[in-house]
Amino acid sequence: xxHHVKKLMYNVNVGEPDVRFGKMLLEQFGGAxxxxxAAMQYTIQGWSCDDPERRDLLxxxxxxxxxxxxxxxxxxxxxxxxxKKALAAAEEDPLVAVTGGGGLNLFNSMGNPWTADxxxxxxxxxxxxxxxxxxxARAKITYERLMHLTDDRGxxxxxxxxxxxxxxxxxxxxxxxxxxGKDPFSIGKLPPTPGLVDExxxxxxxxxxxGKDGVGKWIEKNGLHVVDSPFSFDGGSSGLTVNGKSGxxxxxKESGKLKTA
Numbered sequence: 001x002x003h004h005v006k007k008l009m010y011n012v013n014v015g016e017p018d019v020r021f022g023k024m025l026l027e028q029f030g031g032a033x034x035x036x037x038a039a040m041q042y043t044i045q046g047w048s049c050d051d052p053e054r055r056d057l058l059x060x061x062x063x064x065x066x067x068x069x070x071x072x073x074x075x076x077x078x079x080x081x082x083x084k085k086a087l088a089a090a091e092e093d094p095l096v097a098v099t100g101g102g103g104l105n106l107f108n109s110m111g112n113p114w115t116a117d118x119x120x121x122x123x124x125x126x127x128x129x130x131x132x133x134x135x136x137a138r139a140k141i142t143y144e145r146l147m148h149l150t151d152d153r154g155x156x157x158x159x160x161x162x163x164x165x166x167x168x169x170x171x172x173x174x175x176x177x178x179x180x181g182k183d184p185f186s187i188g189k190l191p192p193t194p195g196l197v198d199e200x201x202x203x204x205x206x207x208x209x210x211g212k213d214g215v216g217k218w219i220e221k222n223g224l225h226v227v228d229s230p231f232s233f234d235g236g237s238s239g240l241t242v243n244g245k246s247g248x249x250x251x252x253k254e255s256g257k258l259k260t261a
Contacts, residue, residue: 002063009067010161013154014078019092021150022079024109028072028146028162031108033138035072037118039065041135045121045128054125054176061132061169068162073104075158127187129177133170140166185222201229 028034039062046058082089083097090097095111106114120131143163147156205213215226 012074019089027109030106030114035069041119132173136166136170200224
């Protein structure tokens with residue numbers, strides 16, 4: 001059961017409304033990395049979760065994201081206020097000004113409608129928790145970029161609060177993931193193919209205007225080793241070949257050094 005309390009999670013105060021910035025804020029209202037997408041993603045994951053403690057975590061954070069949506073909505077309304085009366089301001093976003101009366105709707109900053117395609121729901125708890133960590137990271141960097149684009153103190157303060165809570169949620173999701181005690185590369189029930197799983201294909205080779213060949217030593221950290229790619233382009237009419245044979249794959253040959261061309 002949901003219950004609305006008539007106060008914001010963070011009090012919003014906009015000193016100088018900026019319609020253009022309000023339009024950018026729509027990204028965090030009805031955009032792919034916005035608060036509605038996060039609220040729906042975590043809540044639906046929670047409704048489907050059989051683990052009581054992790055279900056509670058998902059519902060806690062999903063509910064908080066709805067509160068964040070309300071804060072972002074309040075910011076947008078304040079920044080959109082001039083477009084209710086001034087033609088120049090309304091021209092910044094006629095869709096919002098004329099169709100929406102200068103109010104809120106579930107669009108992103110480019111006027112594209114919100115879609116459930118934004119949601120990443122796998123139905124596998126550890127996979128969903130990883131999805132959520134990534135979602136919080138994307139939201140954090142979006143708020144950071146927005147903060148660089150406004151000089152309004154009240155707006156910055158609200159965005160600082162929202163940005164900080166993204167890190168809080170990353171910590172919570174990471175703790176839940178770690179508590180499962182699973183190998184980080186154990187996904188699902190079926191194991192990967194031995195040998196093949198540890199081969200890293202050196203597929204971006206040669207040297208030119210866009211860079212030169214090279215793989216960092218850190219690539220070996222999780223048991224990977226660099227091998228020559230089994231795929232090549234012979235330059236003739238046959239096109240892509242695999243180990244010299246068109247259409248057939250084989251085991252990759254381990255490379256003692258990185259190739260340069």
